[in-house]
Amino acid sequence: MAEPHAGERLTAAEIDEWKVQGRERRYGDGQVLMRQGDPAEHGLLLTAGRVKVVASSEDGHDVVLAYREPGEIFGELAVLDGGTHSATVYAIGPVEVWAMSPEGFLSYLQQQPRVSVALLLVMIRRLRQADTHRLRYRAQTVVQRVAERLLHLADQCGVQTREGIRLEMRLTYPELAAAVAASRESAVKAVASLRSAGALATGRDRRFVITEPDLLRRIASHGLTDPSVSG
Incomplete structure (x- = not known):
């Protein structure tokens, strides 16, 4: 999985607007920001620190899916479809995020069409990469x-x-x-x-x-x- 493109992260202006509608949260090293299987209560924007995204497989093994950097949004899929989170997110060192409710997140996307397109491109890229990895792993x-x-x-x-x-x-x-x-x-x-x-x-x-x-x-x-x- 490639590193996110620069256009997939929020700009300074988009981050400022998110903060207007969101609420700040801070986490210490190893703390859980969202847990796999839990219902979506908010989307998160990472503004400081780094987090680790981990999914548990059916056989009980934890798989590190990705690391997220400041300017990236996560938890958005469960917020958009009203489902549960597909992975657990852990803080690596001190972390600052801004949480936004599902209603606020949808309103934000309507006001920020560039972010909507960027998120769509992120989802498409991750799906393509997952398909590519599955095919390559067989060989x-x-x-x-x-x-x-x-x-x-x-x-x-x-x-x-x-x-x-x-x-x-x-x-x-x-x-x-x-x-x-x-x-x-x-x-x-x-x-x-x-x-x-x-x-x-x-x-x-x-x-x-x-x-x-x-x-x-x-x-x-x-x-x-x-x-x-x-x-």
């Missing part, structure tokens, strides 16, 4: 899927350092395995293979560092010949 090895996932996270939360691109977020093996539809053991083996290939390292703080981004991209596209992680 990819675990190593390829792990490499692709790490590249995606680098786009969202990577910081360039002397050692390479360091992921700001800690990613556990269960989270990684769930995200690439693999067992924890297979994910561990895939990471070990990427380390051996020289594409990946782990820092002292246990965060992943992509040491050779071009190599990791080639592996994501063409894979490795290690049969022990080809499942």
Whole structure:
């Protein structure tokens, strides 16, 4: 899933208008902003900090779907269709959001047609990407899927350092395995293979560092010949 386009985030003027109709809320690290399965009570605009969007699968595994940055709206689907939230949103560090009721959100969209179009484009892009991922996963090895996932996270939360691109977020093996539809053991083996290939390292703080981004991209596209992680 690619990083959101600049036009998909709200402008300063659109944020100011949202604040006129919304209410400020603050959350600490790890707190839940909205929970999967709960009815939609508000749409949220992230104005400071970063959040993690996590969905629980039928087998009980948590899958990190995305990270959201300031200027992005979330919870909008459930607000628009009157359903329940499809994922749980967690604060990463201190977070500031502005909550808007479903009625207020619909009124806001009527007043801000550009935002309505931007949200529509976001939904279309995410659906296309989900379809593409499902088709590609059938043909990819675990190593390829792990490499692709790490590249995606680098786009969202990577910081360039002397050692390479360091992921700001800690990613556990269960989270990684769930995200690439693999067992924890297979994910561990895939990471070990990427380390051996020289594409990946782990820092002292246990965060992943992509040491050779071009190599990791080639592996994501063409894979490795290690049969022990080809499942």
